Amino acid sequence: MARISLERLLRKNKPAYGVVEEIAAALAGDLTVFDGHGSLLVGRGSFLGGGSRTAVSMNGQTMGWVSGPEEGRAALVRLLERLLATEAEKRELSEEVLDSYRELNLLYNLSERLISAPEPPAIANMALKEAGRLVRITAAWVLLLNSDGRVVLLARRGRPLAFRHAPGSEDDLVAAVLASGEAEIRNNVPLHEIFQGDGFTQGDLICAPLKTEQRLLGVMLLVGEAPVRYQAHHLKLVNTVALQVGPALEIAHLYQVAVEKGRMEQELRQAYEVQASLIPQQTPDIDGWAFAGRWRPALELSGDYYDFIFLEDGCLGLVIGDVADKGMPSSLFMVFTRSAVRSAVSHLDSPAAAIDQANELVAQESQDGLFVTLIYGRLNPNTGRLAYVNAGHNPALLFECASGKLRELRSTGIPLGILPGFAYREEEVQLQPGDFLLFYTDGVTEAINDVYEEFGTARLVEVIKQHQGRTAEEMAGRLETAVLEFTGERPLFDDLTIMVVKRNA
């Protein structure tokens, strides 16, 4: 804005000119007004033409002159000085309003740009840049609280001083603002306590919290070399920026989390597809026998599996396994266990010997207490003999058609991965035509409904008996449906896996 002058005030197109001209004429015939350089503004005559002159002053500075008869001259000088004073006030007010317009525009632009900035460092840099336009700074920082309560640098601007956070100090402004959640000014403070290396010794600080309604994210710290002397209106401006930056940082953070989550979900989907491809896609086709399986993870990935393994001598390996826990670690462990078992049973005819070896491999790889319960059965389809090892798994159920009884194939050893060198015991059963064998994981019996009841063995037995005459596929389907109907809307608590083997003839 231009400096105030009598020449500007009395330009011919300005309202004051006409008024002054009329009053000058009314007061005395030949009153003349000159500017500070002696140029004629109102009236007729020359500055060097002689006559008495009185200075028109403002704040001790001569702004111009009035010449002419004394009585009118004094009145006109007073009028001009009053007009100049009013003009000065008007300018001061206008300056303030224009400054507030500048600030409003900066803040408005900042909020628009913050919305489009997806990265927290970019947001923090933008905030410091805008704060630097609003308030004089020498250096500035955005510091974030990390998960263990320490502050870490997100962005820095201005003089490259290293911030040193000294928690516990009474004079620690950052800690004070983090504790109160309120912005603060500290003028003329020793800065060597806050910054490492060669810096200024005294300075002024503004610290404003970056927060959302839910939480405190960190602070914006501004430093001005003395003698800036920050005042309340500086604090207000910085705080206004900080109030916009806090939510923007949170949104960016949540956006990143969402992107990361999306990426992880995609990876999980891919992992699921890989894992699902390891579950038999088809059941064995052996004369006189029928097989069925169900595999339903509680989460994206499963620690359960079942397997059919065709062995060289015409026997069929039957496996059901359940890795402790669920999710990614147990699913990886399940993949490893499947390979270990397949490798062992391919060259060891005895189920006990094969599981001994599989246990060695699994135990070597087991970390964080992971173990796996498992049943491995070696079925001779010609004779109906099944040699099996139950490594700490739920008892398999053998339904004997002739007697109508259910027989449990109980544990013959501990779960795999717990004790290397453990010697597993194997047992044998005979399946007659009409008999069927049910392998299942605890996801079946421990499934819970909305009143926290377990599905339990009794319901399992009931379903088996109710559908004993059905095919293997129907039996697996009925059992799966019974469990899902029992749990209702409640998501599965554990992976659910079922294998049914039926001797038809």
Place this chain on the structure above:
Amino acid sequence: MPKRVLIVDDESHIRLLIEMLLEDFEDDGVELLMAANGQEGLDMVRDYRPDLVFLDVMMPVINGFDVCRTVKKEWGMHDVTIVLLTAKGQRQDFQHGDEVGADRYMTKPFNPDELLILVAEVLDL
């Protein structure tokens, strides 16, 4: 002929602020003209043919869009640059302004520095 800037706004403080801001240009011979409503604005455009007009959109009786339409479409004064002063966030004003021939837009509260740059650019100063 002096370069002329006309400020048409029914809010006196907006006229005053723009006047104060553009005072320096008066030293370069730019003439500042003020109008307090749309009718006055139209009269001054017709009588003084300003180079640049800051025209508020929201005015009683004759609003800024109608003034702009009259100047640009009816009178065909395409050499008069008209800057519409609109409210922030009123993006539909831009579309309406384009229809009536507005050249530029500024949103209120305007950015003083942008306004100065715009005047210097339009008046080639």
